[in-house]
Each structure stands twice: as C-alpha cells, then as structure tokens.
Amino acid sequence: MKIGIIGYGNLGKALERGARLSSEFEIVGIFSRRNIKAKYAKVFNSNTVFKYENVIDCLLLAGGSSHDLPVMSPALAKKFNIVDSFDRHSEIKEHFDKVNASALAGNHSAIVSCGWDPGLFSIMRLFGKSFLNDCRISSFWGRGVSQGHSEAIRKIDGVKYAIQYTVPKTEAINEALAGKKPENAKEAHIRECYVVADSAKQREIEEEIRNIPEYFKGYETHVNFISESEFLNKHQRMFHGGRVISFGETGGENKGTAIMDFQIKMDSNPDFTAGIMLAYARAVKRLYDMKNYGAKTPFHVPPYLLLENAYFDLL
Amino acid sequence: MKIGIIGYGNLGKALERGARLSSEFEIVGIFSRRNIKAKYAKVFNSNTVFKYENVIDCLLLAGGSSHDLPVMSPALAKKFNIVDSFDRHSEIKEHFDKVNASALAGNHSAIVSCGWDPGLFSIMRLFGKSFLNDCRISSFWGRGVSQGHSEAIRKIDGVKYAIQYTVPKTEAINEALAGKKPENAKEAHIRECYVVADSAKQREIEEEIRNIPEYFKGYETHVNFISESEFLNKHQRMFHGGRVISFGETGGENKGTAIMDFQIKMDSNPDFTAGIMLAYARAVKRLYDMKNYGAKTPFHVPPYLLLENAYFDLL
Numbered sequence: 001m002k003i004g005i006i007g008y009g010n011l012g013k014a015l016e017r018g019a020r021l022s023s024e025f026e027i028v029g030i031f032s033r034r035n036i037k038a039k040y041a042k043v044f045n046s047n048t049v050f051k052y053e054n055v056i057d058c059l060l061l062a063g064g065s066s067h068d069l070p071v072m073s074p075a076l077a078k079k080f081n082i083v084d085s086f087d088r089h090s091e092i093k094e095h096f097d098k099v100n101a102s103a104l105a106g107n108h109s110a111i112v113s114c115g116w117d118p119g120l121f122s123i124m125r126l127f128g129k130s131f132l133n134d135c136r137i138s139s140f141w142g143r144g145v146s147q148g149h150s151e152a153i154r155k156i157d158g159v160k161y162a163i164q165y166t167v168p169k170t171e172a173i174n175e176a177l178a179g180k181k182p183e184n185a186k187e188a189h190i191r192e193c194y195v196v197a198d199s200a201k202q203r204e205i206e207e208e209i210r211n212i213p214e215y216f217k218g219y220e221t222h223v224n225f226i227s228e229s230e231f232l233n234k235h236q237r238m239f240h241g242g243r244v245i246s247f248g249e250t251g252g253e254n255k256g257t258a259i260m261d262f263q264i265k266m267d268s269n270p271d272f273t274a275g276i277m278l279a280y281a282r283a284v285k286r287l288y289d290m291k292n293y294g295a296k297t298p299f300h301v302p303p304y305l306l307l308e309n310a311y312f313d314l315l
Numbered sequence: 316m317k318i319g320i321i322g323y324g325n326l327g328k329a330l331e332r333g334a335r336l337s338s339e340f341e342i343v344g345i346f347s348r349r350n351i352k353a354k355y356a357k358v359f360n361s362n363t364v365f366k367y368e369n370v371i372d373c374l375l376l377a378g379g380s381s382h383d384l385p386v387m388s389p390a391l392a393k394k395f396n397i398v399d400s401f402d403r404h405s406e407i408k409e410h411f412d413k414v415n416a417s418a419l420a421g422n423h424s425a426i427v428s429c430g431w432d433p434g435l436f437s438i439m440r441l442f443g444k445s446f447l448n449d450c451r452i453s454s455f456w457g458r459g460v461s462q463g464h465s466e467a468i469r470k471i472d473g474v475k476y477a478i479q480y481t482v483p484k485t486e487a488i489n490e491a492l493a494g495k496k497p498e499n500a501k502e503a504h505i506r507e508c509y510v511v512a513d514s515a516k517q518r519e520i521e522e523e524i525r526n527i528p529e530y531f532k533g534y535e536t537h538v539n540f541i542s543e544s545e546f547l548n549k550h551q552r553m554f555h556g557g558r559v560i561s562f563g564e565t566g567g568e569n570k571g572t573a574i575m576d577f578q579i580k581m582d583s584n585p586d587f588t589a590g591i592m593l594a595y596a597r598a599v600k601r602l603y604d605m606k607n608y609g610a611k612t613p614f615h616v617p618p619y620l621l622l623e624n625a626y627f628d629l630l
Contacts, residue, residue, distance in 0.1 A: 256582030267571030
C-alpha cells in the first residue's frame with residue numbers, strides 16, 4: 001500500500017523507519033512545511049499534498065495534538081484515508097466528530113488517536129470495564145521520558161538541557177494490584193528532572209519548575225542539576241513504558257476477583273507509536289476498501305484488520 | 316436483553332451468577348439435558364429451546380468443546396444469536412466455518428471462542444504480531460487449575476480425588492521477557508498434581524499419570540499424594556491465571572525493542588470466562604441489530620461493542 005507521512009519530527013522519522021521494515025508499505029513521500037531532507041524518502045512541501053489524492057492509500061499524520069492535528073486531520077480526511085495519534089484525551093470526542101464529518105463528506109476512512117495511550121491502553125481499560133464487575137482501573141506511565149514536560153523545563157531562562165522522566169510510585173502500583181480505587185494521576189507519579197544550568201541560577205530554576213501549572217505543580221517533583229557531559233552521556237534516549245491494571249469482581253455471591261495487568265516497555269516511544277500507527281494504516285485501507293467510511297477510534301476497529309494474513313492461527 | 320444458557324456445569328452456573336450482576340441481562344431460562352434445579356433461573360429441557368427462538372436475544376453455550384459445541388453451535392446458530400467458548404485452538408477455523416454457514420442461512424449473528432484463551436490472549440498475540448517487527452510471542456498458563464488434566468487423573472483406577480495445577484517455569488518466563496524465541500509449551504510448564512489414593516497403589520498410579528499421552532507425557536510432572544482432609548481443605552478452588560509476552564523490534568536501523576506483557580489472575584476460571592462471554596453477548600446482539608450476520612471470533616468484534624455506554628471517556 002502507498003503511504004504518505006505528514007511531518008518529520010521524532011514521530012515522522014519513526015514512521016519512515018517503521019514503514020521500511022515491511023515490504024507492504026511504499027512511502028510516496030514525506031510532506032513538510034519546512035525545507036528538510038529525509039533519510040530515505042522523497043520530500044514534498046505540505047501544501048502540494050492534494051496533488052497525490054489519487055495515489056496515496058493512507059496519510060499518516062505526525063503533527064502535534066495541540067495545534068497541528070485539530071486542523072490538519074479534518075482538512076485531510078476529506079480527500080485521504082488518514083491515521084493520526086491525537087492524544088488530548090478530553091478532546092478526542094470533539095476531534096473525532098470533526099474528522100468524522102469530513103471523512104463522510106469525502107467518502108474516506110480515518111482512524112484517530114492511534115498510539116499506546118490513547119490507543120492500546122484505552123482498549124485495555126475498555127476490556128476491564130466490559131469483562132469485570134465494579135472494575136477499578138489504574139493507568140501508569142513510565143518510567144520514561146515525557147517530551148512535553150522536558151520541553152516545559154527547556155523553555156525556562158538559563159536552562160541549557162533538560163529531560164523529565166515520569167515514574168509511577170511503587171505504593172500506587174501495589175494499591176492498584178490490591179484493588180484499591182485509583183488515586184488521581186498526580187498522586188501516583190513522580191516527576192524526575194535532570195537539568196543542565198548555570199549554578200548561580202539553579203535555586204531559582206528549581207523553584208520555577210516546581211510551579212509550572214498542569215505539568216509540575218502538585219506533583220512530587222525531583223530536580224537534579226547535572227553536568228553537561230553527564231547529560232549528553234546518559235540522558236539521550238526516548239525510552240518509555242506504562243501499565244494498565246484493571247481489578248474487578250466476578251461471580252456475584254461467590255465473591256471472586258480477577259485482575260488484568262498490562263505492561264509495556266519500549267526503547268523508543270516514537271518507534272513503538274509508529275508501529276501501532278502503521279498497523280492502523282493497514283486497517284484504514286481495508287475499511288475504505290469495504291466502503292466503511294467515516295472516523296473510527298481504536299475502539300471501532302476489529303482487531304483482525306490490523307494484520308494482513310493468517311490470523312486464525314493466533315486464536 | 317434476554318439471554319438463555321445452555322448447560323449447567325461450572326461454566327453454566329458462572330454465567331447465571333454473572334448475568335445477575337447486571338440489570339441489563341434477563342435470564343429466560345437454563346436449558347439442560349439433565350433433570351436439574353438451577354440456583355435462580357427457570358430450567359427447561361434442552362430439546363424445548365427452539366420454542367424460545369423469538370424471545371431470546373442471545374444463547375450462551377456452556378457445553379464442552381470436545382463433544383457438545385461442535386454439534387450444538389452450528390445447530391443453534393441458525394435460529395439464535397449465540398456466543399460460545401470453543402477452545403480447541405487448532406479446530407477453530409473449522410468450527411467457525413460451520414457456525415458461519417448456519418448463522419448466515421438463518422440471518423443470525425454468532426461469536427465463537429470467547430474466553431481468555433482463546434479470546435483475550437488471542438487478541439494480545441494479534442496485537443504483538445501487528446505492532447512489532449519480528450515479534451516473538453510466548454503464552455503461559457497458570458499457576459492454576461486445569462479441569463481437563465484433573466479429570467484425566469480422576470479416571471485412573473484407585474484415585475479418589477485429584478487436582479492438577481499448571482505452573483509456568485520461571486526460566487521460560489525470563490527467556491520470553493528477554494526476547495528469546497518461545498520454546499514449546501511442554502518445556503515451559505510444570506504439571507503439579509495432588510492426588511488422594513490408597514497408599515498401596517500410589518507407585519502404580521504415579522507411573523500411570525506420567526504416561527498419559529497429550530496431558531502429561533513429555534511434561535515435567537510432579538505427583539504429590541496427600542490425605543483426603545488436606546485435599547478437601549486446600550484444593551477446592553478453581554483459580555487460574557496466565558500471561559502473554561510479546562517481544563519485538565521497532566525502529567529499523569535504530570535497533571530498538573519493545574515488549575508487551577499481559578498478565579491475568581482470577582479466583583475462578585469459570586466466573587472470569589463468564590464475564591467475557593456476557594460482554595460478547597452484548598456485542599452479538601448489537602451485531603444482529605445492525606444486520607451484521609454470520610460468525611465472528613473476538614478478532615472480528617470492534618471493542619466498543621462490548622460495552623453499552625460512554626466509551627469515549629475510556630480513550
């Protein structure tokens with residue numbers, strides 16, 4: 001199948017690498033607003049993408065969820081089958097509705113919010129709620145790198161390098177495994193920061209980090225100032241991970257419980273996310289071929305569509 | 316929705332208990348060949364079931380996979396929407412084809428092989444293959460009670476009580492977590508047996524257990540003879556569990572790996588299985604209402620159909 005990739009940041013590059021792993025994908029081009037050179041594929045300016053509407057089977061969108069995808073996904077879904085990884089959880093319904101209207105108007109198929117959370121973790125939460133009675137679901141992220149939090153620190157005046165690791169608290173995991181109602185995410189995670197900055201400004205910077213609303217305020221935050229060489233040696237990888245624990249009741253008066261515990265670990269967050277998006281690209285083409293138009297989320301996609309061949313042997 | 320339950324063994328009883336946990340299910344009746352009394356629901360003879368074809372939204376089949384389901388599922392799928400837990404992995408395609416022909420002929424919907432394996436574990440294996448490159452998947456069962464193996468021991472002359480626990484080997488789990496290609500299931504599991512028998516016959520019985528083909532021969536088998544009182548005190552529960560580990564590559568020349576590790580533990584195998592089957596009963600009614608007839612497996616069912624309400628908040 002012929003794919004296009006919009007954007008060439010970490011995720012766009014990972015999609016290019018991931019697509020090359022399988023002979024089923026042919027990259028028509030990478031579309032970027034910037035004047036870039038891609039590692040393997042041809043590069044075109046974003047605003048030429050509509051020239052390829054009859055060539056590309058699926059466009060994979062590697063833009064950001066704050067500014068890019070809310071505009072790009074609905075605009076492109078009219079003319080292309082698309083897959084995106086829109087990740088602002090509380091706004092997914094609104095995003096879905098806009099993409100759906102556009103895809104239906106253009107007789108195309110779209111799958112939004114494909115990744116590990118939202119995406120794979122969402123499916124685990126839904127399985128918990130569907131199969132277990134009085135299900136208590138706790139989602140944990142990390143230990144791993146949060147790009148958003150790292151960037152928030154880098155914007156502070158005087159910071160040269162910074163990275164933030166999200167770390168779930170062991171006590172919170174143990175409580176989830178024991179079936180306690182989940183705490184809010186703030187209480188269940190530690191924010192571990194490694195920062196390179198001028199020593200004279202460190203006390204001030206630490207104070208500023210701790211008070212960034214949404215990102216750090218209210219969290220247990222550990223700020224570590226380290227040398228530039230330590231940072232460059234030890235803090236360059238974008239590994240991540242996470243866990244969804246669903247604890248619930250079964251059997252009514254027999255008073256049993258059951259637990260579903262899903263854990264992932266990955267060396268590279270963008271590469272793993274790209275693998276998931278490429279599987280949903282396969283699915284979106286098959287939905288389109290079946291004339292099943294409109295927007296979907298991973299909740300709407302029957303699993304067999306993710307894999308091209310021989311799925312009965314996996315049952 | 317109105318459901319019927321066919322069979323009243325461990326799984327049939329669990330389906331009755333499970334259905335009572337939610338106000339959305341009304342049990343029209345339990346259908347049995349035997350003259351039984353159910354705990355809560357009305358009981359009818361199995362051969363009267365076709366009288367209820369216009370009343371029952373979904374029939375849940377709680378029969379065995381060796382003899383009951385290969386006959387009952389195709390026979391009933393013509394007149395009813397059905398859900399079964401057919402679990403003979405290598406015969407699922409054949410079973411599916413027969414049920415599919417029958418359901419299509421009668422304009423009904425059917426979902427076969429709903430449970431945790433096949434079912435939930437199958438979906439995990441499919442996700443592994445879909446999202447990861449060169450994916451190595453290992454499935455582990457236990458520690459938990461295998462009904463089939465326990466029964467095989469009980470059939471031996473001189474055995475009064477017996478139970479068999481399937482136990483995955485720690486080394487095999489560690490190898491799967493490290494990305495080694497999976498061994499066959501025989502090498503990855505221990506069969507732990509607790510048997511009550513006349514002491515004079517124990518040596519002979521142990522020898523006989525170790526040589527039962529398919530069930531024990533070739534496995535690391537531990538046979539423990541215990542007293543009747545110890546058996547009755549300590550070995551009455553039908554707990555089970557399992558784990559699917561998918562290890563694969565991401566990122567092409569960047570040479571990363573990712574791991575998806577899904578573990579379940581349950582106090583009661585039939586109660587957990589019943590919870591899964593009831594969710595698929597919800598789905599089969601919705602498929603039927605959409606006129607999406609024929610047979611499906613859990614691979615064919617979009618996850619959102621498993622849960623009645625408000626799924627966007629779980630994304």
